[in-house]
Amino acid sequence: MAAQDQATAPGTSRSLARSRPRYGESVIKVVLMAAAMISVATTIGIVAALLEPTIEFFSEISFGEFFGSTTWGPLFNPAHFGVWPIIVATLEITLIAVVVAVPLGLAAAIYLSEYATPRVRKIFKPVLEVLAGVPTVVFGFFALAFVTPLLRDWFPFLDLEAKNALAAGLLVGVMIVPIVASLSEDSMAAVPNGLREGSYALGASKMLTSVRVVVPAAFSGIVAAVILAISRAIGETMIVAIAGGFKAVFTFNPTNEMSTMAAFIAQAGSGDASVGSIAYKTIFAVGSLLFIMTFVMNWFSARLVQKYREVYD
Amino acid sequence: MQNVSVRGPEVPRNIEALDPVFTVSDLSVFYGAYEAVRGVDLTIGNREITAMIGPSGCGKSTVLRCFNRMNDLIPGARPAGKIFFHDEDLYGDHVDPIEVRRRIGMVFQKPNPFPKSIYDNIAYGPKVNGMKGKMDSIVEEALIKAALWDEVKDKLKQNALSLSGGQQQRLCIARAIAVKPEVILMDEPCSALDPIATTKIEDLMQELARDYTIVIVTHNMQQAARVSDRTAFFTAEVDDAGERHGRLVEFDETSRIFTNPSDKRTEDYITGRFG
Numbered sequence: 001m002a003a004q005d006q007a008t009a010p011g012t013s014r015s016l017a018r019s020r021p022r023y024g025e026s027v028i029k030v031v032l033m034a035a036a037m038i039s040v041a042t043t044i045g046i047v048a049a050l051l052e053p054t055i056e057f058f059s060e061i062s063f064g065e066f067f068g069s070t071t072w073g074p075l076f077n078p079a080h081f082g083v084w085p086i087i088v089a090t091l092e093i094t095l096i097a098v099v100v101a102v103p104l105g106l107a108a109a110i111y112l113s114e115y116a117t118p119r120v121r122k123i124f125k126p127v128l129e130v131l132a133g134v135p136t137v138v139f140g141f142f143a144l145a146f147v148t149p150l151l152r153d154w155f156p157f158l159d160l161e162a163k164n165a166l167a168a169g170l171l172v173g174v175m176i177v178p179i180v181a182s183l184s185e186d187s188m189a190a191v192p193n194g195l196r197e198g199s200y201a202l203g204a205s206k207m208l209t210s211v212r213v214v215v216p217a218a219f220s221g222i223v224a225a226v227i228l229a230i231s232r233a234i235g236e237t238m239i240v241a242i243a244g245g246f247k248a249v250f251t252f253n254p255t256n257e258m259s260t261m262a263a264f265i266a267q268a269g270s271g272d273a274s275v276g277s278i279a280y281k282t283i284f285a286v287g288s289l290l291f292i293m294t295f296v297m298n299w300f301s302a303r304l305v306q307k308y309r310e311v312y313d
Numbered sequence: 314m315q316n317v318s319v320r321g322p323e324v325p326r327n328i329e330a331l332d333p334v335f336t337v338s339d340l341s342v343f344y345g346a347y348e349a350v351r352g353v354d355l356t357i358g359n360r361e362i363t364a365m366i367g368p369s370g371c372g373k374s375t376v377l378r379c380f381n382r383m384n385d386l387i388p389g390a391r392p393a394g395k396i397f398f399h400d401e402d403l404y405g406d407h408v409d410p411i412e413v414r415r416r417i418g419m420v421f422q423k424p425n426p427f428p429k430s431i432y433d434n435i436a437y438g439p440k441v442n443g444m445k446g447k448m449d450s451i452v453e454e455a456l457i458k459a460a461l462w463d464e465v466k467d468k469l470k471q472n473a474l475s476l477s478g479g480q481q482q483r484l485c486i487a488r489a490i491a492v493k494p495e496v497i498l499m500d501e502p503c504s505a506l507d508p509i510a511t512t513k514i515e516d517l518m519q520e521l522a523r524d525y526t527i528v529i530v531t532h533n534m535q536q537a538a539r540v541s542d543r544t545a546f547f548t549a550e551v552d553d554a555g556e557r558h559g560r561l562v563e564f565d566e567t568s569r570i571f572t573n574p575s576d577k578r579t580e581d582y583i584t585g586r587f588g
């Protein structure tokens with residue numbers, strides 16, 4: 001202490017200017033900025049790449065035909081470009097997935113965060129995260145080879161087609177359960193313990209405390225989890241291609257084979273659509289639409305979170 | 314310490330006749346294998362304010378949290394000995410801890426309002442307990458009793474976290490009152506507050522003692538002297554094995570504890586000579 005006091009005592013010549021330049025700092029700053037720029041640039045690049053063929057597409061096919069008719073078959077002859085069948089299929093499979101994943105994921109999150117002992121949680125959480133890493137082709141095959149036959153056995157009156165939106169949606173739901181559960185659990189675990197104690201001290205049960213205090217306090221995190229899960233569901237390709245099929249029929253009946261937007265892109269993209277052909281441009285038009293849908297949903301949910309979140313310090 | 318102002322005659326009550334709400338006998342509390350508190354005998358009088366004072370870590374909170382079975386929520390926490398609430402064994406097999414907590418409210422050290430509106434904070438307890446009656450009037454009554462109504466009546470829909478710390482703590486008291494408990498436990502309710510907010514809470518406690526039994530943990534001796542009827546002084550003792558255990562040293566009317574304690578350790582503590 002004494003030596004230090006002396007060194008900085010008034011009258012000594014030691015200046016407060018930095019003694020040697022800190023190059024490391026500026027190098028790191030540049031590296032980090034470059035990393036940030038790459039992801040921004042990639043996004044811009046994707047948008048730009050989508051944009052040009054999309055504009056070309058709409059110079060050939062009118063908005064009116066694209067959004068105004070309900071027959072889809074860009075790869076057929078004669079080709080049809082009414083996009084509604086694949087939009088409906090996408091939304092319907094996503095809806096089925098959400099109906100499965102939100103209750104299941106939230107229940108799992110509540111269990112892990114509020115009921116499970118630390119030991120159980122320590123085992124369960126990584127298992128959940130492994131589940132999130134299962135290749136979706138596995139889920140797709142499982143839906144086709146196992147779930148659809150099972151559903152046909154149990155509910156013969158449904159008259160399920162061999163490929164159908166129901167089985168695909170269920171398995172997309174299973175696929176996104178870990179996302180909902182894991183991220184929701186994170187945000188519930190971050191709720192201060194004092195809030196739980198405050199609730200218990202008023203004579204609330206564990207269930208009521210979880211549902212009425214912890215879940216609302218973690219609401220913004222839970223919404224973020226669900227949105228991320230929905231984004232994954234909308235874009236999910238493998239499961240819907242394998243178990244949902246490629247037949248684009250304008251129907252709301254999930255027992256039918258349906259082609260989603262992502263499935264169409266996979267189908268057309270892996271076919272022999274030559275560069276510059278209308279089939280090729282259709283891929284980009286559908287891609288742009290998918291992009292916009294995801295974007296709008298993210299924006300909408302950000303607003304929602306802003307409006308309903310419960311802020312705690 | 315003769316000049317410490319003890320709770321004055323403006324609230325005249327005969328504190329001699331002790332009508333027990335809690336009767337604690339030979340209470341020890343374990344956290345796992347660690348005996349945090351050992352051998353406490355204590356009686357909490359009806360509609361009295363009982364203060365628990367003592368140095369930090371001597372087990373005041375631990376004892377307090379036995380009164381509403383809050384310790385049940387801590388894995389490994391286990392009481393031994395007996396606590397009677399009136400003539401019912403608080404830890405008896407038939408006792409539902411949720412019912413216990415409805416009858417015995419608690420206010421915490423750090424104000425912990427829910428991140429909801431002021432109204433919803435108060436309405437929460439009555440709702441989860443399925444209380445009958447018009448919610449608006451339940452909320453209003455609780456806020457009036459907690460001396461907060463005038464300050465918040467025009468902003469009941471505002472988030473409770475927009476209130477100041479002192480207001481938040483009174484909101485927590487109102488929240489506790491709303492479920493119509495018989496006892497209110499307070500664990501250092503003013504330690505996060507400024508002196509003015511502290512005075513308000515102390516006044517409020519005096520007011521509430523007409524209707525409720527209050528047990529308050531405080532590290533502030535003046536506060537205990539100002540507000541309480543009886544004071545329990547705890548300290549930590551080190552046993553032969555080198556483990557610290559909380560012990561109740563002395564329990565008496567507050568005026569006696571602060572003017573004429575019978576134990577040397579109490580005297581040392583209240584005169585500030587505590588090691």
Ligand SMILES: Nc1ncnc2c1ncn2[C@@H]1O[C@H](COP(=O)(O)OP(=O)(O)O)[C@@H](O)[C@H]1O
Nearest residue numbers: 344349368369370371372373374375376387559
């Ligand atoms: N949840 C807990 N687990 C283990 N030990 C605890 C726990 N809470 C308190 N203790 C221990 O019990 C003793 C008494 O603590 P506490 O009742 O909080 O004291 P006080 O409120 O008087 O400061 C301390 O030694 C503390 O470390």
Ligand SMILES: [Mg+2]
Nearest residue numbers: 373374375530
């Ligand atoms: Mg304490």
